[in-house]
Amino acid sequence: MSQPVVHISKLNLKYHHTVVFQDLDWVIQPNQNWLLCGTSGSGKTSLAKAIAGLSNTDGTLDLHFDPASTRPALAYYVANWYQFKDLEGQSNFYYQQRYNSQAEQTVATVQAELESFGKAQGLQFIEALRIAEALAYTELLPSSMIELSSGEHKKLQLVKAVWLAPQLLILDQPYNGLDTLSRKRLNTLLEEISVKGTQLILISNDAELPAVIDRVAEIREGKIQEVTFEQRSRNEMAHSGKAVPSFLKTAPAGTAPEHIIKMIDVNIRYGEKQVLKDINWEVKPGEKWLLQGHNGSGKSTLLSLICGDHPQAYANNYYLFGNKRGSGESIWEIKQRIGLISPELHWYFDPTATVWQSIASGFYDSSGLFCDPGATKKAQTDQVLDYFGLQEYKNVLMTELPLGKQRLALLARTVIKNPQLLILDEPCQGLDQQQTQHFNQLVDELSSHGTTLIYVGHFESQLPACIEKRILLENGWVKSVETILESA
Template sequence: MSKPVVHITNLNLKYRNKPVLQDLNWTINANENWLVCGTSGSGKTSLAKAIARIGHSYSNIETSFNAQSSLPALAYYVANWFQFKDLEGQSNFYYQQRYNKQSTETTATVKAELESFGKKHALQFNEVDRVLAALGFSELKNSTLIQLSSGEHKKLQLVKALWLKPQLLILDLPYNGLDVLSRKNLNLLLEEISEAGSQLILISNETELPSCINRIATIEEGKLVEISADERSWNDIETFDKQVPTFLSEAVVNASSEEIIKMINVNISYGEKQVLKDINWEVKAGEKWVLHGHNGSGKSTLLSLICGDHPQAYANDFHLFGNKRGSGESIWEIKERIGLISPELHWYFDPSATVWQSIVSGFYDSSGLFCDPGYSKKAQTDELIHYFGLDEYKNTLMNELPLGKQRLALLARTIVKNPELLILDEPCQGLDQQQTLHFNKLVDELCKNGTTLIYVGHFESQIPGCIEKRILLENGEVNSVEILHKKPILT
């Protein structure tokens, strides 16, 4: 029998001085494709990075590749996070930056980025086009990196990996931000490269997986435990009985008007490219909406208008909280009434703020904290920290936490001021199933008090029960608006 591709004996790993993996053993043989699932913070990402030798090389992880294969003999890791730099080597971006137009482009184009990747790994350029087309990315070749949405950045990472076809491909939360069709196509592409000889380690809690996955494991108490397909997590949902903090059950004030959002023939374009076309949409106080649409359909742009983040708001007939935009209001007066979470907000959030500072900053809609919040705001923040189970991380810097915990802190930030309007753009990215369930219950709870909700999510299973209306965008236009049959709110 040939040597195993990966052989791990008694691996011990610490994350910030806390043991994560303890005497972990794992053997991956030829023709095996693994799924690693399980709770957030269990050590999945640490394990993946260790195998790919990112940051550190461990003597108790042996990898051996097939010398006869034409595929690159390496373990390539696609991170659950991505970073890019501008042409000057800086990565000091802000999430609204993609909406501001500046004549001098500061980041590379997708095309240039792919060219430099291809050159580095000596890849054939004619092979990338097919991957681009399959993920619906071809039209974006001339876009600059700063202009890409969250889903598009994820796709760019995947395009590189699928083009490279390494002998071992490790994908960490690859479905985050992808729409239904892209997820299907990704699975087909993964099956194809597996057919061609790449082996997969897939870190995910999704249920629709490539058919080539033939082993499943979770990490429990620092050790890898193989499980069967039937045993996957759903059975161990804990009961969650913490009381929602009282300040969140107070009715929100809708002092201004019944009408929260009113758009009349709203158009947004960048040069020749029209991103939103004749959008008409009304949202009344207390309504719960879901906003659907494939990657690139214009969802983020639509939301950026509502959050005061898009400069072209001023050129449209567009009313927020009963006032026409551009009639003398400041964006801070608007933001004060909105609780926002989005993948972009998370990526560009100040990584050097502590969990506590990050949550308090929700009162001021700032990234990082710039003033003393005073007693009552501090008290509300502490209550929420406890509610989200973040007590022990209160003074930890955001960039020292795993993705799921960071996300929980930012979700707490989103609701800390009990806002009139909640905008939840894929709020549960990076959370495990249990955390998602708990968060959705909290959203349902909040919505009982008259909060208006706009929810974006590509996963049907992650949408809270209180949603009653749906708007569907397609290529920048409203395809349909409908009233949904209300699902019963689970109590």
């Protein structure tokens, strides 16, 4: 009988004094392809990194690769997100920097990044082009890395992984940020390399999986259990049922203008590349919008105009909260009325703040807390901390938390000031189904009291029930605007 590809026995791991695994056992035989699941913070990423040799553990962890295979004999891990560096090896970027035309001069292009990876791995670049074309990515090859959205960064790492096609490929939340078509094309590519000798371990909360995934492992209380696909779904659907904090059950403060957003023939161009084209869009108070479009359709750029982060804001004709943009209001006056979460904000948020400080910073739209909030705001922060189940992490630094817990803290930060406008850009990335359901119930509650909502989401199953209108972008144009739920 052949040796197992992965043999784990009595594996123990602590993460910042917290026990993650205790005597964990797992065996992966040749030709098996696994889905690795579990609640947020259960240790999925830690286990994946341990298998790929990226973290130290206590116990037995042996890998046995096939010497006769033409595939690289290694376990290759693709992280949930990718922290790129500039040409000087630095990664200290700031949130608005991707919209700065000078920033692209200090960061490599997508093509240069792929060429460097291919050279290091001894790969033929023509194969990378084939994969990029399959993922509708070739148009981005000349783009600077800093210009990419979260979904476009994810695609870049997936192009590398499929191109390398190692004997064991571990993908951590590979569908985050990908549009529907890209998810289907990725599954086809993964099925192709699996047939040719690549085994897969996928960490995913999503129902859409490659057909070759035939086993499910779930981490529970520090140990691995093999379960069926049906059991996995049932285990993730439990719900906490906590009551929404009372101060969030009131209408947002501030006057109600005729329109929250009104855009008139808005255009954004970078040199010869036009990102937004003649956008006309009006959002009235209390409306609940779904913003959709394929990766690179212009969603992130559109949101950056609303939040005051884009330098071309003053060159366009649009209104925010009833005021013409550029008529004297400051960026901070705009941000005070907006609650924002996005993958990019998560990337650039201060990781050295504690969870409590991070949540309270939402009152001030800062990355970290730099003042005493006062008794009322402190009490409200504690209430939201409890609602999101983060009490035990109150004084823990953000950098010491798993990404799922970090996202919960930032979601709490997003709603803490009960803003007039909620902008939720892929808010549930990294959350399990229970957490997603819990957060969307909060969104429905806020919306019922007059909060205006713009929700960006590619997964129809993860949307709040309150969504009533949809705007669809395609290549920078408004392809369609439709009503999907009649308001009461």
